[in-house]
Amino acid sequence: MQTLIPLFIAIAAGAVGNTLIRAGMEYVPSEGFDFSIILKILSQPMVLVGILFLTGSFPFYSMAIQRLGLTVGMPLIFSSTIIITTIAAFFIFRESLTLVNIIGILLLISGIFLVTYK
Numbered sequence: 001m002q003t004l005i006p007l008f009i010a011i012a013a014g015a016v017g018n019t020l021i022r023a024g025m026e027y028v029p030s031e032g033f034d035f036s037i038i039l040k041i042l043s044q045p046m047v048l049v050g051i052l053f054l055t056g057s058f059p060f061y062s063m064a065i066q067r068l069g070l071t072v073g074m075p076l077i078f079s080s081t082i083i084i085t086t087i088a089a090f091f092i093f094r095e096s097l098t099l100v101n102i103i104g105i106l107l108l109i110s111g112i113f114l115v116t117y118k
Contacts, residue, residue: 007064011080019089023093079109
């Protein structure tokens with residue numbers, strides 16, 4: 001249990017942070033680049049809250065990789081975060097979820113089982 005709590009918090013905070021950043025980026029121009037875009041990005045409240053979630057996940061990520069080891073913890077956290085974020089993007093932002101995406105998610109789930117198998 002002492003390993004699962006930081007693990008789940010790191011995964012959840014990473015997924016929420018990425019989703020909030022994506023939501024905040026709706027209000028930033030997606031074409032071209034100049035340095036004023038950085039100010040627009042950093043002026044979006046959802047982006048800032050997303051950054052706080054990602055920053056706040058760091059201590060929990062650190063505890064998880066300390067307890068699980070880097071070779072298990074890092075792939076487990078990153079893969080799980082990708083899976084949750086992809087599903088959230090499908091439902092919240094109506095992003096496409098193709099057969100290739102679904103196969104990728106299934107491969108990530110398979111990888112999680114292989115990495116955590118003892």
